[in-house]
Amino acid sequence: YSIITSSYFYTSIIMLYFLLINKYNYTYDVVGTYITNTYLYGLIIIYFIYLFIKNNYIDKFNMLLDKIKNKEDYNIYNFINKITNVTLSITILLIIISKPLNNIIFNNEINIILNVSYILFFYILYSIIIKISMICNKSKNIFITLLIGLIISIITNIPIINSSYRMGYDMASGSLISIILGFIISTIIGIILINKKLKLSLINNFNDILNIIYENIIYSLILILFTFIIKVNVTSITKSILVIIFYIFITIIFYIIKRKIINKRVQ
DSSP states (O other), rough: OOOHHHHHHHHHHHHHOOOHHTOOOOHHHHHHHHHHIIIIIIIIHHHHHHHHHHHHHHHHHHHHHHHHHTTTTHHHHHHHHHHHHHHHHHHHHHHHHHHHHHHHHHOOOSOOOHHHHHHHHHHHHHHHHHHHHHHOOOHHHHHHHHHHHHHHHHHHHHHHHHHHEEEEOHHHHHHHHHHHHHHHHHHHHHHHHHHHHTTTOOOGGGHHHHHHHHHHHHHHHHHHHTTTOOOSOOSSHHHHHHHHHHHHHHHHHHHHHHHHHHHHHHH
C-alpha cells in the first residue's frame, strides 16, 4: 500500500519533469523550483492537514476496524460520511483561501495551494476505503485494486498534462488530476469489494450522501458570496492574513448555526 501510493507521486514527478524539460523547453532551475514547490512544500501542507484530520478520528477508525475484524455490529458508512463531510468542507475552505495562503507561504504568482488542495479530499477517502478493504478482503484483491489505480494514473498523466497546457491551466495541476483519477478508480473498486464482502448496499447510504452534497453546496455558496465583499485575490501579507482569519471565522459561524439547527430538529 505504501509503495504503490508513493509511486503515484514519484511517477508523476518524473513525467512532469520530462515533459517540462524536453517538450516545453523549461530551464532546469525553473523546473526544479516548480516541482519542489508543488510536490514537496505543497504536498507537505496537505499532509499536515491530513494528519490533523487523522489524529482527530484515529480512535474511532481503529474501533471500526476492530468491529469489522470481530464481526460485530457496525455501520462503516456512518464513519465514512463524517470524514467525507469534514474533509470536503476543509477542501472547499482551502480552495477559497488558497490565494492569500499561497501569498504567505510561497509569495509566488502560481497558486500552488490551489493546485494541491483538491488532492486532500480524494486521498483521505482513498486511504480509508483501502484500509477498510484490507481488513475484509484478500491481499490479492487489494493489490489488484491498488495497481489498477496506479496504472490509470500513469496512463493518463501525460495526456492530462498536455491538455492542461493547451487549455491554459497550470501543468502541475494536470499532473495532480491524473493522481486523483487513480485514487478515484481504486476507491470505487474498494467500495465494491467492501460492499460485496460485508453485504452492504450503497443505495441505503444515498440520502446521507445527498445531505453531505447539499450542505457543502450551501457552504460553498456562502463563501463565494462573501468573496464579492471580502476579496480573496489580495497580494500583501497583512491582507492575506486578515482574509484567512475572516473566512475561518465565517466557517466557524456556519457550523455553529448548523449544529443548533440539527439540535432543534432532534428535540
